[in-house]
Amino acid sequence: MNPASLHVTTLPEYLFVLTAGLPPQLLAWPLSVLFYLLALVSAFSGRFEDRRVTGGLLVLAGVTQLNFVFRFVAYGGLVVPLGPIALFAVVWWFHWPDLRGALSR
Numbered sequence: 001m002n003p004a005s006l007h008v009t010t011l012p013e014y015l016f017v018l019t020a021g022l023p024p025q026l027l028a029w030p031l032s033v034l035f036y037l038l039a040l041v042s043a044f045s046g047r048f049e050d051r052r053v054t055g056g057l058l059v060l061a062g063v064t065q066l067n068f069v070f071r072f073v074a075y076g077g078l079v080v081p082l083g084p085i086a087l088f089a090v091v092w093w094f095h096w097p098d099l100r101g102a103l104s105r
Contacts, residue, residue: 028068032083035061055095062087 015030039057042049062084069081091099 028064028071032061032064032068035064036087051095051098055091055099058087058091058095059099062091 011030011033015027035057039054039061042054042057065084065087066081069079069084072079
């Protein structure tokens with residue numbers, strides 16, 4: 001979202017209009033959305049959900065968003081990474097015990 005004009009860039013607009021000819025690193029945002037959607041599917045899959053999978057997908061979404069954020073910072077833009085902060089907070093609050101157990105094995 002551009003606060004000056006209140007314009008919101010949608011994912012289809014970003015993928016098919018704005019990224020033509022740009023570096024492939026800027027496709028980290030769509031990849032992050034894919035990881036986030038997979039985490040939602042994992043979380044809402046009912047009794048078959050593995051909390052480690054959901055937490056891991058949220059971590060991957062946050063890391064790919066950070067790649068996207070740092071790319072904008074490299075171009076000299078001012079970026080507040082609210083998405084990665086929120087994703088990492090959710091992982092820490094809800095999924096950290098599960099992920100810690102998986103990492104200690």
